[in-house]
Amino acid sequence: MLLLLFSFLILLGSAALALCLSGNPRRAQDAAAYGAVAAAAVGLVPALNSVFTGSTETFAAAWPVPLGSLSFSLDPLAALFLLPVFVLSAFSAVYGCGYLAGSSKPLGRAAAAFNLLAAAMMLVFTAANAVLFMLGWELMAASSFLLVLFDHEKEQARRAAFIYLAAGGTGALMLLAAFCLLGAGAGTLDFASFSPLSGAAAGAAFLLALCGFGLKAGFIPLHVWLPEAHPAAPSHVSAVMSGVMIKTGVYGIIRIMGFLHPWQEWWGWTLIAVGAVSCLLGALFALAQHELKRVLAYSSIENVGIIMMALGLGVAAQVYGSPALAALAFSGALLHVLNHSLFKGLLFMGAGSVLHGAGTAELEALGGLGRRMPRTALLFLVGSAAACALPPLNGFAGEFLIYIASFRGLNSAGPLALAGVLTGLSLAAAGALAAAAFTRAAGTAFLGEPRAVRAADAHESSPLMTAPMFCLALLCLAAGLGSPLMVGPLSAAAAAALGSAEAEVYAAVPLIYVSAAGLILAAVGLIAAAKRGFFLHGRSPASGPTWDCGYAAPTSRIQYGASSFAQPLTDFFQPILRKIGRYPVISEYFPAKAAFSAEAQPVFYNALYTPVAVRLRELAYRFSWLQHGRLQIYIMYIIVTLIGLLLWKL
Amino acid sequence: MHTIAELIIVFIILLDLALAVTGSLSVCIRLVAAQGVVAGLLPLLASSEGPASRALVFAVVIILLKGAIFPWLLMRARDKSGAHKDVEPLITYPASIMLCLGAFIASSWLGSRLPLPKTEVAWIVPASLATIFTGFMLITTRSKAITQVLGYLVIENGIYIFGLALFVEQPMMVELAILLDVFVAVFVMGIAIFHISREFDHIDTAELSELSDWRRGEYGK
Amino acid sequence: MEIIKPFIQFLAVMFLSPLLLGVINRVKALFAGRRGQPLCQLYWDLYKLFMKTPVYSRTTTWVFKGGPVIAVSAVVAALAVLPFAGRQSFLAFEGDFIFLIYLLGLARFFTVLAALDTGSAFEGMGASREMQFAVFAEPAFFLGLAALSRVTGQTSLAGMFGTLTSATWAAAAPVLILLTASFFMVLLAENSRVPADDPNTHLELTMIHEVMVLDHSGPELAYILYGASLKLWLFGALIACMVLPRGGSWAADTAVFLLFMVAVAAAVGVVESVMARLRMIKVPYMLITAFAFSALALIFQMGR
Known part of the structure; x- marks a missing residue:
């Protein structure tokens, strides 16, 4: 606990230092980054200790705030969520130094806000008092709001930040x-x-x-802020927001459910329904987006949906009297929390690298970056494969546990079977959609020929940016192969979440087999590659143009782009996606020029929130007579209220 | 015996699915006929002892009616009406098939809740309910008059199977009464379609709204 | 002996799978009144391709060269969990079919990326269609396996096919027939056979799988062809294990199984000969039908 406190103080101290140094942006940022890395190094020790030994540490002190107390608790559940905070904030801080180098913005303040965000998340995960928790929660919202506003001169960023603020405020009210x-x-x-x-x-x-908590976790239909805020924030911030911050919502739900025993039947079904809708629609919307970071944002919604669905299955299993299955489903959810933070952090950094190197993240303008930024391309591909849950990377391990839970549910009697089928089927369908979304994103951005001049002139990012990505990619692989090691800690954390006395050990064996099979896969791959090398030994392959079917004047615009790649699927799901497209109508014999456009719509924002907001505004106008814009009258309101309260209490 | 009966039930449900996705009118007519024939065979297999002679006669009558006479009437109506040879659905085929599946899931649930005598053949109640729903779907989501007749026939098939589930004995009286109704209905519809097509040159029911005297702008004129 | 049997089975699959494509071609030739290629044509093709020096497009990166290698390794690794004649392979664990599905996903992922790497409009088109059909095929396949798991009460491939006996067939024939039909449709779509795709078409605009590999040559193309034959074996073996419950000795089961695999290939050949391929927009309908079959089977089994 002491080390954790120390780490917390390092974060706060380095944030303050960065603020002091803001006259020299570079130094300020470096200071903050050193602070984040040191804090992570210090903080990982108690977190890992708690995760692997299953021990719980508490700390309490008096606090003069009404109803508040400075009580902290580090149980395996909190420690499990703390791991990505440290890992990702350290890597992102280093990445941020490279990413923002040369920017003319007040980097000191941004770096301070970043460290404050990490500190606030630590507070959220370890607080054992609601007032303290809400303090951390609001601090987190405020610092991330500032970071979303980093590019405040852009209208899009201001709009995103405002939506984010509104969502955060509403969520906090509900939590209170x-x-x-x-x-x-x-x-x-x-x-x-x-x-x-x-x-x-x-x-x-x-x-x-x-x-x-859902407003923070961002599952559908409470997700509207997410696809706006993630692209608007600087990429290293998006990495932390998507990798860790939205998980505070997941953590909160698990934590609160721990106080609400015995659980009710409909909670499980609600979670499953919300999760299934989020993971399916999240993947589908990801497929329709035209900007790389938006694709990733919707993919985060999908993954939060997967986590929610697993939690729902666990709740259903607990209610229907199958605690072992509940523990399995909860562990699957928790493992996916960890894995998602690793690969989503990597992917957002990759997207940032593209944005940095090519100047744009619009998929239709990219292409051919694989030759120009080979390291970023490789690392982004690793991240994409992990996001599609392809073995032997880490995305598979968590989903595999959830699948196992769903199949055990399927083979039990009664409504649990239905819960199992729904979970498994949604997971499979979302997986297929996510694979389409990520092949599309990675394929159009990195492969083929550049579609625009800026992409053709792209340059590889500095080692300061690629090194953290490389580490995260290695961690993705290691977490995939080393997933059996996590079984013990996960079951301890799941037991903490379920409120059961002892941890159930359940799924060690399949995960070991998965890792073994992953090694077999790697071995076969090596053999196949070696064999290819053997056959090609001593020969020099010829090179030529891509087969163009005899067409004499190909341009890079002929390539399949992001919209054309997704078109068969987006057309099929048009009733849900409601994209707006303009298709050329060919009327002449020799059509000269044609334009095509397709635009993905924020369906929920347009159909659900805008009407509500319009009604609310109409309602608010009715009370506009209260607003005079004169200071005296406002002070009078305050005095009247105070007197009223006094009278009421008398 | 029961496995065969179950297979027939599965076949009936598959015919429902096929009806939901088929685009061709003549195939639709044949599918409905096939469903009627198969449903007619069902009582012979559902009883555990051998079929009685009364049941045999009854089955032959039903198969003859549903398998030969109705299809012949409907084919004739289709040819005479000179309509396009496809069913012109109002919703897409994937949506139809998903509706059909959803109907089956809903009827499985309903079948487990209804206070019915226990049948020896599994899924007979869900299958009948799903068939009835498929009939409704044909009536409501297809634009032609002839598909509405087909829908009624499918509903009749569903009710017939439902009758099997309700009365383990021969549901003769019920069936005879329904059959008579449907026969009259098909007959009247056949004539009606024929006449509609003569007057309007097609059998799209959407055009029947022309006959309504409650049209916008003309009301109260 | 018991220990090496799975390895013998594995090697047999590795060696025998190209034969299936030969059988399909022979059946098609028979229908067309031709003599057709030799049964072992694919072996010669593979040998020839391995000996050839490839040509690489100037647009491509390592993804283009690595894609086929990773794809074929994924399919080979998938074979490690695939039962043979209802008997388990050397790797069998709870949820192994999930692993199998995702390995196939890995193969598809890299095949598609390798296609996009060429920057060709045709290959992009094929890649797009491949992903589209996968979105419909995967849930159908998954739901089918779920139904099979529910029928047998097992959660591994070896367990499911090990407990599947003729008694299971007697009790749950309708469910298993539906599943067989569904798996066969998925087989046709996943292996790009008629009616989903035509492997022999000569127009890039209408191709799916073949167009994705237009630019590959030499050893890479050999890997792709070999991977395709392994994948065909994989889906055929699932159907065979389901239809043929294990009965007698290992040798007898194996013989019947191999005969049945030839029969599956012949069935694919017959389908290709008697059916036209579907219009591109109709292919999802076929896969949705497969999905409906799987779903029906699962509902039946759960309603029991």
Whole structure:
């Protein structure tokens, strides 16, 4: 615990130092990055210790804030979520130094906000008091809001930041309500003193927590801020936001559910439904996006959906009396949390590298970057393969556990079988869609010929950027092959989440086999590559143009682009996607020029939120007579309120 | 015996799916006929002892009606009406097949909730409900008058199978009554379609809305 | 002996699978009234291709060269969990079919990327279609395996096919027939056979799988062809294991199994000879039908 505190102080101190140094942007950023790396090195020790030994450390001190106390707790669940905080914030801070080098922005302040974000997330994961938790939560929201506003001169960034702020505020209100419900009986907001609710109150607390945390986790339909904010933020920030910050929502849901035993049947089904919809639609929307970081943002929604679905399966299993299955499903969800943070961090850094090297992340303008930025291309491909859950990389391990849970559910009696089928089927369908989305993104960005001049002039990023990506890619591979090692810690964390006394050991054997099979795959691959080398030994392959079917004047515009690649699928799912397209109509015998455009729409934003916002604004206008814009009157409001409160309390 | 009966049930459901995806009118007519014939065979297999002679006669009558006379009438109506030879659905085929699947899932659930006497053949109730739903779907999502007749026939098949589930004995009286109704219905529809097509040159039911005297702008004129 | 049997089976698959394509071609030739290629044509083709020096497009990167290598390795690794004549391979574990599905996904991922690497419009088109059909084929295949898992109560391929006996067939014939039909449709689509795709077409615009490998030559093309034959074996073996419950001794089972594999190939050949290929927009309908079959089978089994 002491080390954790130390790490927290390092983060805060380096943030302050970066603020002081903001006259010299480079130095400020370096200081912050050193701080983040040191904090990670220090903080990983207690986190790893807790994860692997399953021990729980607590720390409590008095705090003069009403209902608050400085109580911290580091149990295996919190430690598991802390791991990506440290890993990703350290790598992202280093990456950020390369990414923002040469920028004329106030880098000191940005770096300070970044370290503050990491510190706030530490606070969220270790707080054992609701007031402290909310403090961390709001600090996290504020610092990430500032980071989203990094490019504040762009209209898009301002809009994204505003939507993000609104979503964060709404979520925090709901969380306050949920914590009040939980702490109403106890008179204090310490987590340990929460009294169990029952019946409708528990249901209400669950719904409030689901919506409040869901607004951070970003599952559909509470995701609208996510595809706006992630592309707007600088890439290393998107990596942390997508890799770790949205997981605070997942953590919150798990944590709150721990206070709400016994669980109710419909909670599981709600989680499964929300998760299934998110993972399917997230993958589908990812397929329709035209900007690399937006693709990744929607893929995050998909992965949060997968995690939610696994949690739902676990809840259903617990309710229907199958705790071993519940532990398995929860471990799958937790493992996927870890894995997603690794590969999504890598992918966002890759996207940032593209943005940095080619000046744009619009897929239709990219192409051929594989020859111009070979290292980024390789690392992005590794990340894509992991995101498609392809063995032997890490994305597969978590999904595999969830699949196993769904199949065990399928083979049990009653409604659990249905839960298993729904989970497994949604996972399989989302996997196929995600594979299409990522082959499309990686293929159009890195392969083929450049589609625009800027892509043709792209340059490889500095080692300061590629080195963190390389480390993350290695971690992806290592986490994939080393997943059996995680079984023990995961079951301890799952036991903490489920509130059961002892951890159930369940799935060690299949994961070991998966790793073994992954090694076999690698061996076969090496043999096949060696054989190819043997056959080609001493021969010099010829090179020529790509087969063009005899067409004499090919241009790079002829290539299949991002929209054409996705067109068969997006057309099929047009009732859901509602993309707006303009197709050329050929009327003459020798058509000269034709234009085609297709635009993905934020369906939920347009169809769900805009009408609500319009109604709200109409409603608010009715009260506009309260707004006079005169200071005196506002002060009068305050005085009147104070007197009113005083009278009421008398 | 029961495995064969179950196979027939599966076959009936597959025919439902096929009806949901078939684009050709004549194939549709044949599929409905096949479903009627197969459903007619079912009572012979569902009873555990050998078929009684009464059941045999009854089955022959049904198979003759549904397998030969109705298709012949409908084919004639199709040819005489000179309509296009496809069913012109209002929704896409994938949507139809998903609706059909959804109907089957819903009817499996419904079948387990309905207080019915236990049948020895599995899925007979879900299959009948799904067939009835497929009939409804044909009626509501296809634009032609002739597919509406087909829809009614499919519903009749469904009710017939449902009758099998309800009365383990021969559902003769029920079936005879329904059959009579449907026969009259097909007969009337056949004549009606013939006449509609003579008047309007096609049998698209959407055009029947022309006959409505409640058209926008002309009301109260 | 028991220990080396799985390895013998594995090697037999590695060696025998190119034969299936020969059988298909012979059956098609028979229908067309020709004599057709020799049964072992693919072996000669592979030998020839391995001896050839490839030509690489100037646009391509390592993905183009590495794609076929990774794809074929993924399929070979998938064979490691594939049962042979209802008997387990040397690698069998809970959820191994998930691993198998994702290995096929890995192969597809890199085949598609290798196609996109050439920058050719044709290959992009093929890649796009391949991914589109995979979106429909994978859930169908997955749901079929789920139904099979529910029928047998097992969660590994070896377990599922090991407990599948003639008694299971007697009890759950409709379900298993539906599954066989569904798997056969998935086989046709995944292996780019008629009616989903025509391996012998000569127009790039209508191709799917063949157009993706237009630019490959030499050892890479050999890897691709070999991988395709392994994949055909893989899906055929799943059907064979399901239809032929293991009965007698290893030798007898193996003989029947091999005969049945030839029969599956012949069935593919018959389908190719008597059917025209579907219009491109109709292919998803076929796969949705396969999905519906799998779903029906699962619903039946769960409603029991």
